[in-house]
Amino acid sequence: xxxxxxxxxxxxxxxxxxxxxxxxxxxxxxxxxxxxxxxxxxxxxxxxxxxxxxxxxxxxxxxxxxxxxxxxxxxxxxxxxxxxxxxxxxxxxxxxxxxxxxxxxxxxxxxxxxxxxxxxxxxxxxxxxxxxxxxxxxxxxxxx
Numbered sequence: 001x002x003x004x005x006x007x008x009x010x011x012x013x014x015x016x017x018x019x020x021x022x023x024x025x026x027x028x029x030x031x032x033x034x035x036x037x038x039x040x041x042x043x044x045x046x047x048x049x050x051x052x053x054x055x056x057x058x059x060x061x062x063x064x065x066x067x068x069x070x071x072x073x074x075x076x077x078x079x080x081x082x083x084x085x086x087x088x089x090x091x092x093x094x095x096x097x098x099x100x101x102x103x104x105x106x107x108x109x110x111x112x113x114x115x116x117x118x119x120x121x122x123x124x125x126x127x128x129x130x131x132x133x134x135x136x137x138x139x140x141x142x143x144x
Contacts, residue, residue: 030057030058031055031057031127031128032050032055032057032058032125032126032127032144033057033058033059033060033125033126033127034046034047034050034057034058034059034060034123034124034125034126035060035062035067035075035120035122035123035124035125036059036060036061036062036122036123037061037062037063037122037123038061040122040123042122042123042134042135042136042137043122043123045137046123046125046134046137046140047059047123049137049140050125050140050144053144055144057125062117062120062122062124063117063118066114066115066117067114067117067120068114069110069111069114072086072110072113072114072120073110075124075126075131076110078126078130078131079124079130079131079132079133081133082106083106083109083110083113084109085121085133086113086120086121086124086133087099087109087113087119087120087121088118088119088120088121088122091118092116092118092119093116093118093119094119097112097116099112099119121133121135122135123135125140125143127143127144128143129142129143129144130142130143131143
């Protein structure tokens, strides 16, 4: 008797393609992250607004735990901003360091923010819909 032809092995079902991350979302990052300074009234208000929407964000006290140069660059890219857009002047060593000098490169400004995180304007919120400097706080509505 002839042997029955062997049945070809069934191919495993293809996995559905992963959805690309929304602008401002990164693999492994919590859905909402705030670069927060608890001493800042605007930052506290934005944190309160996030929580009022039922979201508990990842809170980065960026003055105590400064973001890396790569994180600063990523936030700037996500916001479509320049380093000068993220520089805080009031209550910082901005003038002392001569950061108003137009000849300073982006790398120099980012380096200053990394070394002296108080120079970073706050609060910065990163969410699936985008990243914003939430000053005024109502800018949060664009991304939540």
